[in-house]
Amino acid sequence: MSTMQVYKGLDGIYVDESSICEIDGDRGELYYCGINVKDLARNGTFEETAYLLWHGRLPTQKELDAFSYRLIRNREIPKSLYKFLILFPEDASPIDFMKTAVSYMSSVDKSHEDQSIEAQRRRSNELLARLPLLVAAFHRSRNGHNMIESSRKLGHAANLLYIITGEKPEPEAARALDRYLILLAEHGLNASTFSARVTSSTQSDFFSGVASALGTLKGPLHGGANEDVMKLLLKIEELENVKPVVEDMLAEGKRIPGFGHRVYKVEDPRSVALREFNEEFHSHTRGYHWYDMAKKVEEVVRSKPKFQEKNLYPNVDFYSAPLLYSVGIPLDLFTPMFAVARAAGYSAHLIEQYKNNRLIRPRESYVGPRNLPYVPIDEREEVETQPSY
Ligand SMILES: CC(C)(COP(=O)(O)OP(=O)(O)OC[C@H]1O[C@@H](n2cnc3c(N)ncnc32)[C@H](O)[C@@H]1OP(=O)(O)O)[C@@H](O)C(=O)NCCC(=O)NCCS
Structure with a gap:
């Protein structure tokens, strides 16, 4: 009999220290790098929030301009990904397409050997810029519509609405979506972020970490809700x-x-x-x-x-x-919207994990039988028929 204390679902367990996010579950407060998320969502933008999460402080105007410029420049997906899109079943879930496409990004990352923090931030910016394009490309292609070219004049949320719906959004709708993205950008070691950190703790690559996270996000107990x-x-x-x-x-x-x-x-x-x-x-x-x-x-x-x-x-x-x-988001793009937002948090956690890595490898308490003999196959007793897989 095992005497180990088991924390099923890792409920209440602290596995590391982090400077990204603080959740006060008793008082109902949430802070990104020390800033109350309600203040951020009322006054800030998603671009500022992503910068904050990756750098640990809000950007100056000059830094934000450079950051946003890079984000706009990164609004393109590798051409080869379109081939992928055509092969994907039209009735597939959009989050499955995103997960598969992000996984593919590992293979087209030309500088995959560069594991510096700067390279991880560059990948983070690419990820943030590309996820909206992936969602929009998949959605428009399954409806027989052409991909809309991103507008260099629109911010992240407004452009996201534009390339999905094909219409320039009302400022109020873009602002509402921007606030949604800020509020969903980060939430500590939730299940999908934890998946990302587990994957990167094996020194696997950035995009594999995000692909793991997206597979976890999909479930109805998490991002599917x-x-x-x-x-x-x-x-x-x-x-x-x-x-x-x-x-x-x-x-x-x-x-x-x-x-x-x-x-x-x-x-x-x-x-x-x-x-x-x-x-x-x-x-x-x-x-x-x-x-x-x-x-x-x-x-x-x-x-x-x-x-x-x-x-x-x-x-x-x-x-x-x-x-x-x-604001006009189709129903089955809700979970992808969560992913578009949380990509900022995943990136922050991956950067933090790579900075100070230790392989994540918890244990389980064994409760099965012990010391059984190996019985040769022709001596084994008949049991109820089991499926042959
Ligand atoms: C989020 C969630 C997974 C948290 O789960 P958890 O901490 O593991 O809590 P548990 O599943 O142990 O639930 C505790 C109790 O509350 C009940 N409960 C929890 N969420 C419930 C819900 N949404 N509706 C009805 N009952 C609920 C459970 O039935 C359980 O009751 P019991 O003690 O009588 O068995 C759970 O609340 C849930 O399934 N919510 C609905 C899905 C959702 O909104 N997910 C998004 C999360 S951000």
Whole structure:
């Protein structure tokens, strides 16, 4: 019998020190390199946020201009990737395409032997610039539309909307998406960032680290939840259906997407900020429908004793859903939007891991049988038929 203490899901375990992100799960606060994320999202831009995460401080105007210029210059994907795009099934999930395309970037990285921090920052900039293009290329190609050339005049969020929808976005929509990207840019050692760090801790390359992260992000317990929230809102359709639909789900023992968090025991600060930004954006568009419905879902869900007793509040994915949908992001591009944002955080963590690496290799406590003999195959007893794979 093992006597090891097991921390299933690594719940509450600290595996390293980091200067990137601080989460106060009891007070519901989140800081990027010491700056409250709500201040950043109200006042800053995604470009500034990425710079902050990679350098540990906000840029000066001159630094930001140079950084943004490089980001714009990097808005192109290797031509050979288009061949890949054609081969990909049209009904594939867009996040699968992103993951595969990022993995391919390892093979076309001409300076792959350069593992300096400067080279990792250069790759980070390329990644940030290219992910929107990958999402847009996949989305437009499956709909039989040509790829839109990026605008050098638009910032990151505005250009992202432009190349997906083909229309120059309203400033309010671009600002709402920019704020979403800032809020989602980083969140400590969440499952996908941890995957990235595990991969890079073997001294594997930068893009392999990001590909690992994207595979992890895809799951419904992580980055897939924003899409599930919107599916729920679409299924509910009208305000009067909220209560019966939610109560049916709970009676069937289903989880409500967009509620609960491993770290926050009070409301997720990003959810608080997203409520404010939804409010602001929808006061401009006057299209409150999905946001109103989300608020009603929250009211019904939070009135349930289980959600109060277990501190299950809306998380970042909950109010992301009406915001993304209302600015014009197609439903199955919600998780890719999360990836576009979190790429800033993945890059910061990869840079930090390469700077001070130690192979990540936890252990497990063995609970299986011990000291069994090797039985020759013709002496083994018949057991219930097992599948032959
Ligand atoms: C985020 C999440 C995975 C955190 O999981 P966790 O810390 O491992 O918490 P657990 O799965 O142990 O859940 C603890 C309890 O709360 C309940 N719970 C957690 N989230 C719930 C939800 N969204 N709806 C209903 N019940 C929920 C569980 O059923 C469990 O109840 P029990 O103790 O009676 O069995 C979980 O809250 C969840 O599945 N949320 C929905 C998906 C989601 O929004 N993911 C995005 C996260 S940012």
